[in-house]
Amino acid sequence: MVPDLVVIGLGIAVFPLSVTAFVLVLSADRGSWKGLAFIVSWLACFVAVLAAVLISTGGRPPPPRSPPSTAASAVKLAVGMGLVGYGWYRHRTGGRTHRPKKPSRMSARLDRISVWSAAALGPLLQPWGLVAAGAATVVGADLSRTSSYVALAVYCVLGTSSLLAMELYALFAPDSARVRLGKLRTWLQAHQNQALVGVSVVVGLFLVGRSIVQLTS
Template sequence: MVLDLLLIGTAIALGPLHNTAFILLLSAHRGVRKGLAFVLSWLACLVVLIACVLLLTGGRPLVHRSAPSTAALAVKLVLGIGMVVYGERKRRRGSRPRTSPEWMARLDSASGWTAAGLGVLLQPWGLVTAGAATVVRANLSSAASYVALVGYCLLATSTLLAMELLVTFRPGAAQARLGGLRTWIDGHQDQAVVSLSLGLGLWLMGRSIFDLVS
């Protein structure tokens, strides 16, 4: 479980779409407040989803080869296949000139509530669902599970937290650094999506198949 959550959390943190939108929010008027609203709603979404899963499992790992355990593995397998198919199709199309969506141009005038809503809407829900399907193996009688779950939430939020702290405590340096980061993301977004989709998708497929047949 720990390795799966580590890989999924890393993939979530590196997702280009929400990081680009977050940089634009931070660059807007009252960007620190809007960024904080985004981060809190993003983190709350992860925590609430994990809490729901733990309520369903009672905080105990699902019995191996039981119907719920098999269903969770099947979900991860389907998600893995979907990521691989998406990543391969995107790789074959190659990189194309990109234009920012129209809604990103309106982030400068977005309210704090809008920023909070984006923190939920821009979650990479395929990856978040894979994380939830992994949490069914958590055992709350073990301190290691608590550490793994907290670490997963913080890891998945790490890039957002780092940018928020940079803008809060180093506003002068933040503008240039975040501008450079956005330029890099815009130039490498397709490659990042392909790498994350294929890498994590293959891992989820292989791990799910192994657990299903073992």
């Protein structure tokens, strides 16, 4: 369970669409407050998904090859195949579908949003395919062991790490952060498609391989 959660958490943390949106939120007027609201709602959604899974399993992992265990592995396999397919699609069509004016329109809209709207964006902009893969992995958590609590905490922190790092940077070094995050935004807008392809294919192949091993072992 731990390797799966680490890879999925890192994939969520660096998912380009979420990171780009958060950089735009931080760049808005009162961006630090809006960024904090975004992070709180993002993390609350994370915890709610984990809680729902753990309540449904009673905090005990299902036996190997049981219907719940097989279903969880099948979900990860489906998500992995979907990510690989999405990465391939973006690789084939991304260059032809790029529209450079889109980011500026998004930036203008996010600059005018309220703190409450920023909070609503947190759950909406999570990469839900990866979140679903994480939920399927958490089915195997055994809450009678301290290691499971540690793994779940690490997963939550990893999935939010990029947002937390940018938020803290903007709070404690606002002038420097404005310049650095501006450069990051420019880079993401220019290389977003390549980043999406890379993250989707790498995490997707990992999930496919892990789920096949779990289904056949």
